[in-house]
Structures are given as C-alpha cells and as structure tokens.
Amino acid sequence: PSHILGTNRIFRIACIPGDGIGIDITKAAIKVLQKLSDTVGTFTFDFEIFDWSSTTFKERGYYMPPDGFEQLKAYDAIYFGAVGWPDVPDHISLWGLILPIRNSLNQYVNVRPTRILRGITSPLSNCPPTSLNWVIIRENSEGEYAGHGGTTHAHSSHTIATEVSIFTRIGCERIFRFAFETARSRPRKKLTMVTKSNAQRHGMVLWDQIFAEIKEEYPDVEVDKMLVDAMTVRMVLHPQSLDTIVATNLHADILSDLAAALSGSIGIAASSNLDPTRENPSMFEPIHGSAPDIAGKGIANPVGAFWSAAEMVRWLGFEEAANVLMECVENVTEASIKTRDLGGEKGTEEVTEAVCLEIEK
Amino acid sequence: PSHILGTNRIFRIACIPGDGIGIDITKAAIKVLQKLSDTVGTFTFDFEIFDWSSTTFKERGYYMPPDGFEQLKAYDAIYFGAVGWPDVPDHISLWGLILPIRNSLNQYVNVRPTRILRGITSPLSNCPPTSLNWVIIRENSEGEYAGHGGTTHAHSSHTIATEVSIFTRIGCERIFRFAFETARSRPRKKLTMVTKSNAQRHGMVLWDQIFAEIKEEYPDVEVDKMLVDAMTVRMVLHPQSLDTIVATNLHADILSDLAAALSGSIGIAASSNLDPTRENPSMFEPIHGSAPDIAGKGIANPVGAFWSAAEMVRWLGFEEAANVLMECVENVTEASIKTRDLGGEKGTEEVTEAVCLEIEK
C-alpha cells in the first residue's frame, strides 16, 4: 500500500481490538466508519480484525506473531482498541503489543487533540468551551519509553534497578519540527514546550538545546517553555493561554490524560500514532485503557474511539469527511445521548446508533 | 544539635531565602514564626540567614561553600525560600543548592499536604472543601532525580543523551514505610500508590514489587495502585476518593503541583523535606519557585511559606502551636485578606501583618 493521500479508493484497515472495552469500542468505531463511507461515498474501508490480545497471549505465549510487523505493513492504517488485562502484568502486555508497534513502525509522533465537545462540560468552573482548545504533540519513540534499564542484585537486600531515558538529536529534531508545523497550521501559531531540565540535567538539557535550535526555523511561531510540574498548574488555572504543546513521551502521557479529564472525561480523548514519512501505516487509538471494571457491560464511552476514527479518516486524506464525523458526534453529545462517565445513562450501542443516524441525515 | 523533639527550648534555624520571591516570603515566614514563639512562649527561634543564592553564585562561582553541609548540620531545621534566576541555567542553580541539600542530608521524604483552606475556592466546580484532603508522600532521594546520565557525541549530528532513574530496595522500602505510617495516622487509613510500570519495566517494576511486600506489614491500611497518567484524571474527577498518596520523585513533583492548583493556587502549597531518622536537620519550603516575574514587587503569596513554617513547628514537636498558626492563616484567608493569585488584592506584607494580628489575639 502507498500510505499516501488518496481519493475514491479502498483502504485496508488492520483492526486490533485487544482487551476489555477495546473490543466494545472497536466494534462501535467500525460501524460508524462503515456508515460514513457508505454515506460519503468517496472511499471504502476493508477491515481486517486481528485477535492479538491478552487472551491469545495466554494461549500462544505471544501477543504478535513473529511476522506481525510485516503483516501490519500491508495495511493503510491500524485501528487499535486497548490492551491490558489483570492476569497479565502490564509491562508484559504493553511491551507485547502497543509499545513495539509504535516503535517499530516509526510512529514517532503521537497527536492528542483536546477540546470541549458540544454538550460536555469541563470540571473546571471557569472554563467555557472556547477557552480549552489544545493539541498535545507527544514524542512517541524514545525518551522515558526507550525500554532501557535493568535490575542488579535481584531478590537480595540490596537490589537496584534503573530506567534509562534516551534522547537523540534526530528524535528531538523531528518531533519539534512536527510540533512547529502543527502550531503554524493553527490560528494562534503558538507552541509551548514542556521540559524538566531543572532537575534532569542530561537528556532534558539536550531536549532544550535542540528546541532552541529548531525554533530559529520558525520565526512566525510564538514559543514558550514550561516545567512539566508548573504546566499542570497552567492547564488548570489558565487553559486559554495554551494552544499547541510539545512534550516528551512520559510528560505528554501524563499531561494528555489531565487534558482529557479537564475536557470532561478520559472516554472522549483520541490519539494518532503517526509515521509522518508515510512509509509505514499510522495507528489510531482512543487514549483510555481496557477498563476491566466495565468491560463487556456495554457501557463504555465510544466517543474517544469515534474521534480517533475521524483522525484516521483525516490522515487518509479526507478532511471534510473527518469533520462531518466529528459534527455528528457532537450533535449526539449535545443531544445528551451520553454514557455514564459524562453524566448520561446511555450505553455504547445507543450512542453508536445515534451517531450513525446523524451521519445518514 | 539533637534534632529531636523538644519543649521549651531554643531552636537554631538556618534560613536560605535564595532568589526572587524566596527572599520576600522567607522574611514573612520569619516574622510570623517570631510572633508565634513570642505568643506561645514555650519555644524560641534563633534564625541565621545564609546568603546562598544565584547572586552570590555569580560573584563566587558556587552556591554552597565546600563546608556547606557541615554548616547546615549544626542547625535544628532549615527554612528554604526558592532558588533559580533567569541568568543561571536552571540545572546549575537547582543542582547547586536545593537538590544536593535534599540528597546529602538524607531528607528522603518530601511531604506535601493539600487541602482547601477556608476562604479559598477550588477551580473545580464540583469540589467542596471537604472533598479534597490529601497528603502526597514524595520519594526525595533517588528515582528520576538521581542525577545520573550523560551525553555522547555532543555537538554532532548524532548526539545522544540519557537520564538514568535509579531505584533501590532500601530507597523503596523506607519511603513506603513512611507512607504507610502516614496513612495509618489519618482517619481514612487509605494509601494510593502511583506507578508507571506498564511502560517502564525495570525500576518501576521493582517499585511495585517492594510495595507489594511492604503492604503486608500494614494489613490495617487500605491500598490501591494507580498509573500516574490515570492518577491525574482521578485527582480532577474524583478528588474525594483519595487520601494518602505515595509516588516517585518525578511523579510526585508533577502530582503535587496539580494538587496545589486544584486546591486554589501554587502559592499556598507547603512541603517538608524530612530525614525521619532525625540525624540531620529537615528542610521546609513552599513548593512554588522564585517567580522572577513578580519578585521584589511585594505581591508574592506568603501562605505556602506560613504553611511550611507550621510544618516545621510541628516537626520540632509543637503540634498545637502548628495548628494555631494554620488556624490564624485560615482566619486571614477567610477574611479575604489574599494576594492576587487567590483573586485578592493585598500584598505580602498586609497578609503577613494580618496573620501576626491573628496570632496575638
């Protein structure tokens, strides 16, 4: 496949529902995407379901088969539900599936848009919908998720273990360029860079240095720099002062969950794991997890899944169709057809049907 | 000095105002502490001011003199303002003063209480004062602040830099025991442990393992475990579900700033850097920084400084006097004698005078 922008064609989508509510919401996303392509008519999806999950891990001993990456490379995009189940240690499940895909398919950018959708209220009392409209650009290939580190003197009274964060010049340059391009494409042309170089004086200092270099290439973008701890304060107390945000793998992981909460619920938040070179398929996933406590009960919020689906449609070249889908989703939230996490009482299917009906209109 | 609990005696306090508003608020704290000892009458403070700061660094080339730690060890406690100034890189100033003190004086616990003081409103719309009452126990001696790491191929096109987080068995055991003791001493006996072991599979996994061991020693404490990203969501959406929290150096740094914002302002938050063995003096500091933008203007919020001073008084053995001080501070905030960050219009001195007047009553 070309992984390039297309019109009027068939896109092959690899779907990995994974575990828990990942299964419920992937089903919902497929339904809505099918309805969208039927209605818009300029593209078609060919969905293939991959059963890679904690269930198959327990049967087979692996999440992805040895040729898993090769298989995925044959698709135009990947749609991912969630992974993780109580009877498999989280670091096994995550490093068995989602993290290697991000790393091996060169998906070095994770884009996490946040805004307050119509009909949803922020838990902040002083936050009208217009004052929270952010895009968080997360470094997705190195930093605190490099996977390096180890344990010495295990099972002794003097065990020591390390986590090694790795920052490379190329890794920093490419994420900052992507962040500046994103900031430039938005009306406010404003980029906030997050760091913790006051306490972490090696890798984080390189991160700062390269940011200072790259910003020279973008004189039209207004920049500022925040320490990650102070950034949480600014997000809560001055949300309107922020627009595009760039942060390391871990910092953005934390800040994007906070952003989701401030915009109403973790259940609505979307993410795109992008390979901007388009040599590999990109992957789209809601930012919530597998939520074992509500799995299979039909009450998971599919909005984050729909938003992620819309971002996939956008990435495949259909900006207008993506906007239509988001319009429909917001018509539904505005009509108070919402799941419990948003104070509603509808189930996953009812919300899904309502979005499908909106698309038909 | 003994660093042990005392009654009716003179305490020698090393004061390091540092930079920016650190100077304003240390002055305010000393005034209030003096008023408190004059009024209560069972203890006296002997304050010694240390001029260690970014200003003296630029003159002398160092923040602390070579015998700095030895000097500090002669005191019963340390009161710290803030350090950092725009013309010194942050990693130089922080590693020149505050971080080595925490590390070298064995202050392996950082306690960060958070609650909504009378007269202060949370930015969360659904958060009455009673639903936010937390103590964050921060690991203060290792983890992401171990200082390890380095840079290879500097100034080349392929620079790589690392940050190494270090977790040791003893470091984990002692912080968890302190956290369990804290949880046990509070009415709800509830401890939430924060981790990111799903993505960080070496050091964070050791952290989890040792937590699982130590919790066996405290069967009367209810525990749960949260991923740091999901924790921000819980703090925003379900604040009443939390009580005592234990987290790594970096995670707790971020979460405690968020906690301060959710309780109204970073300007009110206090912290205690404790050596629980009492072999070394402990250090008390508001969690805000030097705030160059408002330094010297007389508008810095001294509440975090007073709260930190109260925690110092408590640590020195005067629980009742500490409570009196906090009562007086809250009488003042309730009377709307507040600085701008809290929506008021008073200056540092007016708030300080008001607290002194309350103490006299």
Ligand SMILES: CC(C)[C@H](C(=O)O)[C@@H](O)C(=O)O
């Ligand atoms: C599941 C976990 C490994 C993942 C992450 O930390 O990246 C998730 O929290 C996310 O934000 O996508």
Ligand SMILES: CC(C)[C@H](C(=O)O)[C@@H](O)C(=O)O
């Ligand atoms: C100034 C800085 C090094 C410090 C930290 O990160 O520990 C501060 O943010 C704090 O929380 O005390």
